[in-house]
Amino acid sequence: MKTILLNNGVEMPLLGYGVFRVTPQECERCVSDALGVGYRLIDTAQAYFNEEGVGNAVRKSGVPRQDIFLVTKVWISNAGEEKAAASIDESLRKLKTDYIDLLLIHQAYGDVFGSWRAMEKACRAGKVRAIGVSNFQAGRFFDFAHYVDIKPMVNQLQCNPLVQQQGIGPVLAEYGTRMMAWGPLGGEGAEGVVGSDLLAAIGEAHGKTAAQVALRWLTQRGIVAIPKSTHVERMRQNLDIFDFTLTDGEMERIAALNCHDTGTVNFGDPQFVKFLIETYG
Ligand SMILES: NC(=O)c1ccc[n+]([C@@H]2O[C@H](COP(=O)([O-])OP(=O)(O)OC[C@H]3O[C@@H](n4cnc5c(N)ncnc54)[C@H](OP(=O)(O)O)[C@@H]3O)[C@@H](O)[C@H]2O)c1
Incomplete structure (x- = not known):
């Protein structure tokens, strides 16, 4: 598996497996399958309610723990120094491990600076190897990264050929923060990306599918992708995207597909924030 280096020297796989909307009942089987076919990065979150399934699958896999890169996220209801600290211990318990490879603040709401202090402490205590954020858009990210002590190693954002996040690139670069793409195939349904005629045509030239082209386009630019599938x-x-290379011309044609640079979710919409807090809180 190809890897990237984070700004604290931690090595992270360039491609992983995500378990959003994978039910707690199905999660153990899915993660077992994913580890079985060769994934070594698993992305979960407190708000996915399936950390236990991930932990069970890792435990039973026979894959050495140090060969697996576990990512989880602190949810809004656990924001603040004390609550975040307690939630980290709870995640460790559910994941059945004594360290998390990458811990992210899931959403930019609530006392994120308090959460970050708890995450910095967990990092220094060896409970967590790397820390970062998710869904922090450019201005919010800059305000946050400027004031914290340990600079975020990762910002996990919606990113795929239709949502390219080109605007935030220079801001992330200023702090050595790497981008990790959620929804790399377009998300649930994934019609727009996996149904793209252009990606299908480019894929045909390489003997690959539109989905593989989308994942190759991300990883070829050093963006970590975490596609989800229960199949x-x-x-x-x-996973089978490292035996072909997109040409410069193909990369440019894909760049022209960008139609929602900062994402399809309006994180500034109070109704959406209310929904997030009330639904998963
Ligand atoms: N930080 C955040 O706020 C956030 C938000 C969303 C997601 N995430 C993370 O990112 C991961 C991936 O994002 P996502 O789950 O939203 O979407 P995604 O991985 O872009 O797309 C998943 C959808 O694509 C389908 N699919 C998978 N492989 C396919 C293929 N080769 N061809 C055609 N369709 C395919 C899946 O269906 P089947 O399962 O039926 O195969 C599913 O409907 C999540 O699981 C989660 O870990 C994070």
């Missing part, structure tokens, strides 16, 4: 054949397909 083992698709898990295999999504």
Whole structure:
């Protein structure tokens, strides 16, 4: 598996497996399948309610713990120094591990500076190897990164050929923060990306699918991608992207697909914030 280096020297796989909307009942089987076909990065979150399934699958996999890169996220209801600290211990318990490889603040709401202090402490205590944020858009990210002691190693954002996040690139670069793409195939349904005629045509030239082209386009630019599938054949397909290279011309044609640079979710909409807090809180 190809890897990238984070700004604290931690090595992170360039491609992983995400478990958003994978039910607690199905999660252990899915993560077992994913580890079985070769994924070594698993992305979960407190708000996915499936950390235990991830932990069970890792435990039973026979893969050495140090070969697996576990990512989880602190949810809004656990924001603040004390609550975040307690939630980290709870995540460790559910994941059945004594360290998390990458811990992210899931959303830019609530006492994120308090959460960050708890995450910095967890990092220094060896409970966490790297820390970062998710869904912090450019201005919010800058305000946050400017004032914290340990600079975020990762910002996990919606990113795919239709949502390219080009605007935030220079801001992340200023802090050595790497981008990690959620929804790399377009998300639930994934029609726009996996149904793209251009990606399908480019894929045909390489003997690959539109989904593989989307994942290759991200990883070829050093962006970590974490596609989700509950189907083992698709898990295999999504992992099989390192034996071809997109040409400069193909990369440029894909860049022209960008139509929602900062994402399809309006994080500034109070109704959306209310929904997030009330639904998963
Ligand atoms: N930080 C955040 O706020 C945030 C938000 C969303 C997601 N995430 C993370 O990012 C991960 C991935 O994002 P996502 O789950 O929203 O979306 P995604 O990975 O872009 O797309 C998943 C969808 O694509 C389908 N699919 C998978 N492989 C395919 C293929 N080869 N061909 C055609 N369709 C395919 C899946 O269906 P099947 O399962 O039926 O195969 C599913 O409907 C999540 O699981 C989660 O870990 C983070």
